[in-house]
Amino acid sequence: MAVYKRGYxxxxxxxxxxxxxxxxxxxxxxxxxxxxxxxxxxLVGAMIWPLFCAVFIYLANHSELWAGFGSGFKNFLEINGKxxxxxxNAQAVFAVLLAALAGPGLIASDLANNALPLYFSRPMSRPxxxxxxxxxxxxxxxxxxxxxxxxxxxxxxxxxGWGWFSENWRLGVGVVAGFLIWVLIVSLVALACSxxxxxxxxxxxxxxxxxxxxxxxxxxxxxxFRVEWGSVLSPxxxxxxxxxxxxxxxxxxxxxxxxxxxxxxVLGVLLVVVLERKLxxxxxxx
Amino acid sequence: MTSPVIELDGLRVKLGRRxxxxxxxxxxxxxxxxxxxxxxxxxxxxxxxxxxxxLGFHKPVAGRxxxxxxxxHRQVREVRARVGYMPETESFIAxxxxxxxxxxxxxxxxxxxxxxxxxxxEVLFHVGLGEARYRQLGTYSLGMKQMAKLAQxxxxxPELVIFDEPTNGLDPAARQRxxxxxxxMKDDHGMNVVVCSHLLLDVEQVCDEVIIMNNGLxxxxxxLEAERRSNRCFVELEVIGxxxxxxxxxAGIGADGVSEGGGRWRIVLPPSIExxxxxxxxxxxxxxxxKLTHRRDTLEEIFLKAVGHIQHTPGEAAAEKSLTV
Numbered sequence: 001m002a003v004y005k006r007g008y009x010x011x012x013x014x015x016x017x018x019x020x021x022x023x024x025x026x027x028x029x030x031x032x033x034x035x036x037x038x039x040x041x042x043l044v045g046a047m048i049w050p051l052f053c054a055v056f057i058y059l060a061n062h063s064e065l066w067a068g069f070g071s072g073f074k075n076f077l078e079i080n081g082k083x084x085x086x087x088x089n090a091q092a093v094f095a096v097l098l099a100a101l102a103g104p105g106l107i108a109s110d111l112a113n114n115a116l117p118l119y120f121s122r123p124m125s126r127p128x129x130x131x132x133x134x135x136x137x138x139x140x141x142x143x144x145x146x147x148x149x150x151x152x153x154x155x156x157x158x159x160x161g162w163g164w165f166s167e168n169w170r171l172g173v174g175v176v177a178g179f180l181i182w183v184l185i186v187s188l189v190a191l192a193c194s195x196x197x198x199x200x201x202x203x204x205x206x207x208x209x210x211x212x213x214x215x216x217x218x219x220x221x222x223x224x225f226r227v228e229w230g231s232v233l234s235p236x237x238x239x240x241x242x243x244x245x246x247x248x249x250x251x252x253x254x255x256x257x258x259x260x261x262x263x264x265x266v267l268g269v270l271l272v273v274v275l276e277r278k279l280x281x282x283x284x285x286x
Numbered sequence: 287m288t289s290p291v292i293e294l295d296g297l298r299v300k301l302g303r304r305x306x307x308x309x310x311x312x313x314x315x316x317x318x319x320x321x322x323x324x325x326x327x328x329x330x331x332x333x334x335x336x337x338x339x340x341l342g343f344h345k346p347v348a349g350r351x352x353x354x355x356x357x358x359h360r361q362v363r364e365v366r367a368r369v370g371y372m373p374e375t376e377s378f379i380a381x382x383x384x385x386x387x388x389x390x391x392x393x394x395x396x397x398x399x400x401x402x403x404x405x406x407x408e409v410l411f412h413v414g415l416g417e418a419r420y421r422q423l424g425t426y427s428l429g430m431k432q433m434a435k436l437a438q439x440x441x442x443x444p445e446l447v448i449f450d451e452p453t454n455g456l457d458p459a460a461r462q463r464x465x466x467x468x469x470x471m472k473d474d475h476g477m478n479v480v481v482c483s484h485l486l487l488d489v490e491q492v493c494d495e496v497i498i499m500n501n502g503l504x505x506x507x508x509x510l511e512a513e514r515r516s517n518r519c520f521v522e523l524e525v526i527g528x529x530x531x532x533x534x535x536x537a538g539i540g541a542d543g544v545s546e547g548g549g550r551w552r553i554v555l556p557p558s559i560e561x562x563x564x565x566x567x568x569x570x571x572x573x574x575x576x577k578l579t580h581r582r583d584t585l586e587e588i589f590l591k592a593v594g595h596i597q598h599t600p601g602e603a604a605a606e607k608s609l610t611v
Contacts, residue, residue, distance in 0.1 A: 003404065008412035010443030010475050011405055015367065015396030024393040032381070109380045114373070118438060121341050121371035122394045123363040281343045 021123060025132035026139065033102050033140065042101060043143060046094035050148035053087050054155060061159035079156050080168075081247035084175050087149065088243055091179070092236075095141045095186050096211050102140060103190025104203035106133045107279070111198045120281035130191065130275055137187035146179035174246030182239055185264060186211075188271040189235075195278035211236055231255050238263040289355050291315030291446055291478045292323070292340065296349030299332075299339050306335040308502040309349060314495055317354055317445070320472040324489035324510070325482040326589055327499035333482045334374070336499070337448055340480075341371055354445055367396060370439035374450035374482075376431055378423040384410055384434055385419045388441050395442035402441075409437045413467060429460040436467065446478045447471060453488050461488070468492050490585040498592040506592035510585070521553040521564065524577035535567055549576070 033039050059065060060077040110116055119129055153172040157165045165172075193206040214234050221230030231237045238260035244250065245257040255263075290313040299307040315321045327333045338344050340353050342362035350357060356364040379387055385406050392402030410419040413433040418426070423434060432455065439447050452468065453461045469492055471477045483489050489496060490510070498506040525532075529549055536543035536553060541564070543553040555564065561580050568575055583599040590596045 003407040004411045004416055006408065008408055008440070008475070010477070011397060011401060012443060013398075013401065016393075016398055021394060021396055024390065028386075028390050113380050114375050114377045115379045117343075117371065117373045118377050118379070118391065119394065120343065121366060121369065121373075122391070123366045123396065124394060125362075281341075282338055 018123075022128060022132060025119075025124075025129070026135045029106060029133070029136040030139065033105075033136070036102075039098070039102050039140075042094070042098055043140075046091065046098065046144035047148070049087070049090045049094075050144075050152060053083075053152055056083070057152060057156050057159065061156070079160070079164075081171055081174075081249040084149070084153075084171055085243060085247050085249050087152065088145075088175065088178060088182075088247075089240070091145050091148065092182055092239070094144050095183060096208065098141060098144065099137060099186045099190040100204045100207040103137055103187070103207060104194040104197075104200040106136055107191055107194035108198050108200045108203050111195065111278075112200075116279065117281045126276075126279055126281075130279060133191055134184075134187050137190060138183050141183045141186060142179075145183055146176045149175040149179055171247055174243070174248075178239075178243045178246050181242065181264065185235060185239070185268065188268060188275075192271040192274040192278075195275055228255060232259065232263045235264060235267055288316040288318060290352075291317050291321070291354060292480070293352040294336075294349070295351075297336075297339065297346055297351050298348040299335055299344050300347045301335065301344065305347075306332045306502055307339070307346075310336075310499075310502070310504050311349075312497060312504055312507055314497065314507075315478050317478065318476065320476040320478060321495060322468070322472050322479040322481060322493040324493035324496035325480060325499070326484075326486065326489060326496060326585075329484075330501075331499040332502045333499055334450060337371075337450055337480070337482055340365070340448065341369065342366065368445045370442065370444035370447040372435045372439040372447070372449045372452060374454060376428075377435060378431060380424055382423055383420050384415055384423055384426075384437070387423055387434065388437055391438040392441040395444075397442055405441050405443075409441045413437045414463065428455045429457065432456060432460070432464065436464065440471065440477075443475075444477065446480065448480045448482070450482045451484065452481065453483065453485060465491055486584070486586045486589055496585070498589055500592070500594070505594075506588070508588070519555040519557075519559075519561065519580050521551075521555060521561070521578065521580040523551040523553055523564075523568075523575070525549045525551070525568065525573040525575055527571075527573040529571070529573055532568075532571060532573070535571055539563055539567060555580075 056077070057079055060079050063074075066073060066077070110119070120126065150172065153175055157172075189210050190207050193210065194200075194203045197203040197206055215236045218230045218232075218234035218237055221233060222228060231241075232255065238255070241251055241255060241260040242257055242264070251257075292312075292314040294310050294312050296309045296311055297307050298305060298309045314323045325333050325336070335344065339346060339351055340358050342358050342365060345359055350359070352358065353365045354368050356368070358365055379390070382390070385403075388406035388409060389402045392405050393399060397405060407419065410416055413436055415430060415433050415437065418430060423431065426434060432452070436449075436452065439449070449468065453464050456464055465488060468479055468481065472479050479492070481489055481492055493510055496508050496510050497504050526549055529545065529551070532551065533543050533545065539559060541553055541555050541559060543551050545551055553564070555561070587596070587599040591599050
């Protein structure tokens with residue numbers, strides 16, 4: 001019978017389990033995100049650099065193609081920590097841009113339209129909601145960060161052999177773990193900005209400002225006060241330091257890795273506190 | 287024996303430093319009976335806080351609240367899986383069609399994917415949004431958004447539906463339609479309903495039970511049907527003819543009547559006596575009726591008395607006066 005003819009009947013059948021319900025919100029959010037043209041264009045754009053790196057790896061492993069070039073070129077084509085660091089830096093920027101574009105729509109619009117009571121009056125807790133939103137961003141940013149990073153690493157392993165793998169397996173771990181930390185930080189920043197500002201465009205701007213402006217502020221503090229601790233203000237600088245350590249590349253900063261990890265942990269805690277304060281089913285004015 | 291739909295036991299809730307609910311206790315409704323419970327009270331009485339506590343939004347500082355036998359704080363998932371909630375304020379998800387919105391809400395409540403889609407269409411036709419179901423929610427009028435909110439509250443077939451000011455912003459026709467849908471939910475689908483409203487007429491039309499709150503306390507709890515039955519009818523009468531025997535005749539049918547002279551009478555009819563009996567009596571006495579007005583206490587009057595704005599309902603006052611005279 002056609003739906004419009006049969007009238008409303010209460011559903012009394014079996015309900016789905018916790019995990020099936022938990023994945024509903026991310027599934028709908030991904031569906032909506034991939035309908036946005038800018039997001040798709042940026043995602044495609046973010047694949048160009050990994051493709052270029054893949055060509056680089058191919059060339060590095062086929063010496064017959066550049067036999068006529070000098071030894072300087074041979075050194076340039078070496079696949080090592082520096083190569084992956086450059087790759088990660090470029091992809092990290094794309095991750096921030098994508099988070100700034102896609103992140104604010106995940107929470108800001110729910111807050112602006114007062115949709116939180118609708119979510120929280122269903123079997124969904126506040127941590128569930130935040131984790132579901134986090135999963136959306138982590139999933140999308142993974143497409144441009146650790147997944148192509150791991151693919152490049154294994155491409156190199158496939159071409160250079162297991163001997164190269166046994167000597168450089170730490171690079172693979174560094175790429176995946178380093179990117180996962182970055183993706184988590186970027187996602188938390190995007191969600192917190194989105195929850196704090198409520199206005200999508202401003203929240204997007206705030207995400208960009210958070211990463212790019214804070215870097216400038218950190219440098220300014222270092223220069224004006226002739227110190228090095230100003231770098232703790234910049235999550236990008238802290239992350240770069242950690243990546244350098246993971247990829248066994250010479251570190252440029254005065255701060256050590258432990259201090260940088262501490263910086264990111266404090267930042268993460270502050271962002272979680274912002275989310276905890278802002279994401280409530282009803283606003284309580286005391 | 288059926289368990290109550292809502293059971294409050296010394297419930298105290300604080301928001302910030304202010305205590306909003308000051309230890310309220312009551313048992314409302316009967317699970318599976320399809321009853322409607324009205325929640326009334328002036329602004330700031332604690333109605334919305336009570337609803338939000340039932341949904342697990344606020345943690346009680348003392349006492350407990352149970353919905354359909356589940357503790358609202360400790361078993362909040364169980365409660366939310368069985369409850370539908372229509373918030374007072376405009377609530378929707380932007381840039382989404384009504385069908386997608388309801389599908390999302392249904393799936394979040396635990397409906398399987400295909401069922402959620404089917405129910406989304408079904409409910410939208412039920413609430414009168416069938417033709418507009420592929421339109422973005424942001425383009426809906428206020429009345430349509432109210433109906434969409436109602437649809438999301440019932441898409442998963444909950445045992446209890448909580449409405450917070452369901453007729454807010456609706457024109458008279460839409461208001462009647464909303465009330466009809468609420469009545470159908472309890473009468474045809476066996477759902478229990480809680481209606482929180484400032485519009486007493488809405489509550490009077492729909493509800494079987496009512497609680498009136500004031501300053502964080504329940505000041506009146508009534509079975510509306512019993513209240514209607516026990517509510518005496520107050521009559522003002524003016525007759526032409528020999529009315530000396532009317533007082534005795536009224537006492538004969540169990541009514542109290544007092545003559546004010548000039549053929550004017552004040553009469554209080556007990557709940558068991560209908561107004562038709564009075565007409566018949568006046569006919570037998572050979573009296574011509576010039577004026578007869580009769581009324582019962584309205585829910586509004588009961589409400590005003592419960593929150594302390596008036597000391598007696600008009601019915602009570604009339605009864606008192608007639609007895610005094």
